[in-house]
Each structure stands twice: as structure tokens, then as C-alpha cells.
Amino acid sequence: MPHFTHPSIDETFSGVYLLTNRNGSIHQSYGYANRSEQIQHDVTTRFGIASGCKLFTAIAICQLVEQGKLSFSTSLDSFQTFALPHLSPNVTVHQLLTHTSGIPDYFDESVSDDFEALWRDIPMYRLQQLRDFLPLFQQKSMKDEPGSRFSYNNAGYILLGLIVEDVTGQSFTDYVEQSIFHPAGMIDSGYFSLDALPSRTALGYIDHSDGTWRTNQYAIPIKGGADGGAYVTAQDMTKFWKSLFSHQLLDTASTSLLLTPHVTVNDRGGSYGYGLWIQHHASRDVYKYHVMGYDPGVSFHSGYYPEIDTISVICSNQSDGAFDVMKQIEMQIGERIE
Numbered sequence: 001m002p003h004f005t006h007p008s009i010d011e012t013f014s015g016v017y018l019l020t021n022r023n024g025s026i027h028q029s030y031g032y033a034n035r036s037e038q039i040q041h042d043v044t045t046r047f048g049i050a051s052g053c054k055l056f057t058a059i060a061i062c063q064l065v066e067q068g069k070l071s072f073s074t075s076l077d078s079f080q081t082f083a084l085p086h087l088s089p090n091v092t093v094h095q096l097l098t099h100t101s102g103i104p105d106y107f108d109e110s111v112s113d114d115f116e117a118l119w120r121d122i123p124m125y126r127l128q129q130l131r132d133f134l135p136l137f138q139q140k141s142m143k144d145e146p147g148s149r150f151s152y153n154n155a156g157y158i159l160l161g162l163i164v165e166d167v168t169g170q171s172f173t174d175y176v177e178q179s180i181f182h183p184a185g186m187i188d189s190g191y192f193s194l195d196a197l198p199s200r201t202a203l204g205y206i207d208h209s210d211g212t213w214r215t216n217q218y219a220i221p222i223k224g225g226a227d228g229g230a231y232v233t234a235q236d237m238t239k240f241w242k243s244l245f246s247h248q249l250l251d252t253a254s255t256s257l258l259l260t261p262h263v264t265v266n267d268r269g270g271s272y273g274y275g276l277w278i279q280h281h282a283s284r285d286v287y288k289y290h291v292m293g294y295d296p297g298v299s300f301h302s303g304y305y306p307e308i309d310t311i312s313v314i315c316s317n318q319s320d321g322a323f324d325v326m327k328q329i330e331m332q333i334g335e336r337i338e
Helices: 050-066 093-097 115-120 130-136 154-168 172-184 234-245 252-258 322-337
Strands: 015-021 024-030 032-034 205-207 213-215 270-272 277-280 286-295 298-305 310-316
Touching (some): 015 234, 015 322, 050 172, 050 252, 093 154, 130 154, 154 172, 172 234, 234 298, 234 310, 298 322, 310 322
Antiparallel strands (some): 277 286, 286 298
16 A cells, blocks of 8 residues: 555554555554464454444444335334333434433443453353343333433444344344345354354453453353444455445445434544444544444454545454554554645
């Protein structure tokens, strides 16, 4: 890639980055997909991306709206197949997509950042499908009035996945793989069970301060779903962004709605669309559309920078590291934009 050079990466980083624009691409791999067997990463390694795949859920909903099977104003009381006795029936699909529903979360990141603690009382291997998450939050009371404020919410995306299942009659993961991954050419991506990972899949690692480590096998749900947990390669994620912006997944109007800044999330130019974050310049022009994911043993950042038609993907099988690599890349991107 003529206009970019490899960023300076901390030697402790474990993962892959891939930077692509119209002139080509550059990528680099660091560390091991399997430490015990010393299997090194390469650009074809599959990584868990945690909440980075909420965007896939949002696209699935938008596809169903395009087909006339659903509306963004459809409310929870339209779905009788899952019991939500304490949730407001007025919560809409739009509010679930934008984290403004006010429903309780099964993991409230404003209260705790210890995701692994959830599975001390609830065995992670029981969470094999979306309905298995319902007992984690369905008996809780509303946190806020629907539509009153932005509050990042994983349970809302579980409900969106259940809506996809209700409308299509398919499992959520089958729908996404067939209607998003396949059309985008994401042949190596999927929602894989931790006890049946395919070849070239990175194990997630949790590092301790004394230098020891363990895998994240007991620290995350056994299978990902609508709020997180898909596996992708850096190459497939690049294909995804290209497919999205060339309208292979949604028509022009739906894509525009997906990318609309529906709610402001901070006073530093940050907004949220449907399933993705949007960062603006001071001029209000869009600097990037991006997704991110953090779980024990997972860190992930990926974005599209429209002013320079550039895609970045950073995948890591450690609990942190992707953010720092993203910042290194954006130091170069910023120079090109300015």
C-alpha cells in the first residue's frame, strides 16, 4: 500500500491487523493462535470478535424490514413467543437497536467490567442458544423509560436476535451465516461452539500479572449469538465492509438508515447508528464508522474511514491490545485526512 507503512506494534500484542484501501493492503501477524502448540497467527486466522458482531444483528433486522416482515416501530408486545413480564410492551425495535430501550441488561457494563463473573453461578456451557439468555434478565425491572437515554445494552440485542428467529423461523446464527456471511463472501466466518472450533481458529487467552495464562474456554458463553461471539478472519471482515458499502447486503435507503447517527453517546463527536459506532470530526463530517468487541481473551476493532476509503481490521486473542494498534493506525490515517 503506497500511502501507509506498518505501524509500530508493542511486542506483547497477539493478533493480526489488516489495512486496506484502493491502492492495496498491508497486514501483519503477531503471536500465537495456539500457545501450547506454538501455532502462529496469519491473516487467515479466525478470531472471536465479541460485541463486534452486533452490526450483523442490526443488518439482519434491516433486511427483514426491507422485506416488509418487520418495522422499526414494531413493539415487544407484538411477540408472544418469549415471556417478558416486567419489560415495557412499548419498547420498539428501533430502541433496541440504538440502546435506548431502557430494559435491564444481563451484563451491565456501567456496574461491572467482570464479564467472567457471570458464569460462576450460571454454567457457560448452558448458553447454547438465544433463549438460554432470557433467565438472566427477564425477571428484572425496567431501568429507564423507553427512548429516554442511551445505555449500552447486550440484552437488547439478545431480544433482536429472538425477533429474527420469530420472524424467519430459523435459528439466528443460521440466518446470519446464510443472509450476511454468504452474500459477503465471508467463507471462513461463523458462530462456532467453543468445544468444536474449526481449524485456524485462535484460542482466546487471559494473561495474569505473574506471567501465567489460561484460555477463555470457561469465561465466555459456549456459543455466540445476537449480542456477540461470532468468529471472523481479518480478510472476511474486510469483505464485509466492502459488501455493506456496495449495497450487497442492504439497499441504498436501508444502508443510509443503518449509518444514520440516531443517538449521541458522548460530547466528543461520538454517535450510534444501528449496531455500529460513528465518530465525527468537529465539522460533523464522519471520520469513521466502526465496531469493537471486548471479552476475556478477545479484543477487536474494525472500521471504515469514508474520506479516504480505507478499511481497518484489528483482531486479537488477548483481553486487550486491539485499541492500541487502532490508535497507531489512526495516527497515519489522520495525517492522510488532514
